[in-house]
Amino acid sequence: MLHNAGVTMPDRRCVTVELLGHKGDGVATIDGEAYYLPQTLPGERVLVQRRGKSDWVVESVKTPSPARSTSLCRHFGRCGGCALQHMAQPEYLTWKTEILRSTLAQRGFDHVKIDKIFQIPPHARRRVVLSAVKTASKTVLGFQQRKSHQIEDVSECPVAVEEIEHTLDAVREMLAIALRVRQTARVTINATQSGCDVLITSQGVPELDGKTAGVLAGRAAQHKLARLTWGDDLIYQREPPRIAIRSYDVSPPPGGFLQASEEAQDFLIDRVIERANNAQQAVDLFCGLGTFALPLASACKVRAFDADRYLIDALTTAAKKAGLADRITSEARDLYRRPLQAQELRAIDLVILDPPRAGAKAQIEQLAISSVSRVIYVSCNPATFARDARILVNEGFHLDTVHPVDQFLWSPHTELIAELYR
Numbered sequence: 001m002l003h004n005a006g007v008t009m010p011d012r013r014c015v016t017v018e019l020l021g022h023k024g025d026g027v028a029t030i031d032g033e034a035y036y037l038p039q040t041l042p043g044e045r046v047l048v049q050r051r052g053k054s055d056w057v058v059e060s061v062k063t064p065s066p067a068r069s070t071s072l073c074r075h076f077g078r079c080g081g082c083a084l085q086h087m088a089q090p091e092y093l094t095w096k097t098e099i100l101r102s103t104l105a106q107r108g109f110d111h112v113k114i115d116k117i118f119q120i121p122p123h124a125r126r127r128v129v130l131s132a133v134k135t136a137s138k139t140v141l142g143f144q145q146r147k148s149h150q151i152e153d154v155s156e157c158p159v160a161v162e163e164i165e166h167t168l169d170a171v172r173e174m175l176a177i178a179l180r181v182r183q184t185a186r187v188t189i190n191a192t193q194s195g196c197d198v199l200i201t202s203q204g205v206p207e208l209d210g211k212t213a214g215v216l217a218g219r220a221a222q223h224k225l226a227r228l229t230w231g232d233d234l235i236y237q238r239e240p241p242r243i244a245i246r247s248y249d250v251s252p253p254p255g256g257f258l259q260a261s262e263e264a265q266d267f268l269i270d271r272v273i274e275r276a277n278n279a280q281q282a283v284d285l286f287c288g289l290g291t292f293a294l295p296l297a298s299a300c301k302v303r304a305f306d307a308d309r310y311l312i313d314a315l316t317t318a319a320k321k322a323g324l325a326d327r328i329t330s331e332a333r334d335l336y337r338r339p340l341q342a343q344e345l346r347a348i349d350l351v352i353l354d355p356p357r358a359g360a361k362a363q364i365e366q367l368a369i370s371s372v373s374r375v376i377y378v379s380c381n382p383a384t385f386a387r388d389a390r391i392l393v394n395e396g397f398h399l400d401t402v403h404p405v406d407q408f409l410w411s412p413h414t415e416l417i418a419e420l421y422r
């Protein structure tokens, strides 16, 4: 604050945004220090006001960038789900590609070719994980607000499939019935071919009493959910949720991991199949419910591993149903604690690897000293991918091209697929 003749004036000034940081926020230097200014773009002149001792907030954009576009969602700016809806498409895709390029360069991959980014359309995301809280006045369901523990009460989401959007009010209504004031919940909604599959977990309400469960089951039926699960309890099931992985029918467990969109799932499967030529025996690590193992089984035998035994059960059942029981074997195994050892990989000529954001360092170290000559790495975190790829390349693998996939639309996250070979 500035003090002028006894009146406290807000400390305001105009600054120029220099660049976009890794999380999609503009960065400007104020009094020699860099500050993040959300929803601004490089080159923009913005009026900022000091907030507290060490923060600045944007009051208005004085000179907008030519790359500025109108955001699609009324929650943009508060909702922590999207960071970049205000940026025009070409600049947005270039920014994502350049972030990937600099992340790879940090591990010495300056000359790796980055393919044209594959982008999913709006309203394509079929899996969302939301937070909820019941307050004295209402029940809030949505994404965490930016830089805050508050939840943005979401009524629309241009990222999610419309079926999920249309389910939000029903889920909010069910939470209002089952939660007590101040109780929180986590809600996973998977849009499946049989309808929405909703999993609610709440530490405050580990089990529902019979009457509440009955009321919720009635609401779930009324809103045509495929299934409603509360913690470990099945509350309602109209029919088992089903998703299609190419021609294979898979029934995911409640809240089970799915690739965020069918479009990206198909793109990734195509790239895996293209590179599987002549493989005899493949291993699918972090296989989930068989996104890659099932389509791959027509080309070669597959051994599949994942820590989640419910996903493994889903894969085993789908493989049996498809007559692939002799082509796919699946096993629940924690690959962080018990990575496949180099000697276990002796007869393997292709490895597919799709770990969580933390990457797969322990597993990669075993691959690096194994006889495996081809690794297809699917990653939702370019930084851990680059770290792991560096380990393989130091042991004689090559990395020529990376294919980025924008399936986390308007967020700073980028998925990728890459082949490493000896």
Ligand SMILES: C[S@@+](CC[C@H](N)C(=O)[O-])C[C@H]1O[C@@H](n2cnc3c(N)ncnc32)[C@H](O)[C@@H]1O
Pocket (backbone or CB within 6 Å): 257, 258, 259, 286, 287, 288, 289, 290, 291, 292, 305, 306, 307, 308, 311, 333, 334, 335, 336, 337, 354, 355, 356, 380
């Ligand atoms: C990004 S998902 C990929 C799933 C699958 N490849 C797909 O496309 O559907 C990561 C998978 O890693 C599994 N996972 C997480 N931690 C694990 C661990 N320590 N060991 C083995 N699998 C793990 C999760 O259960 C999840 O299925």
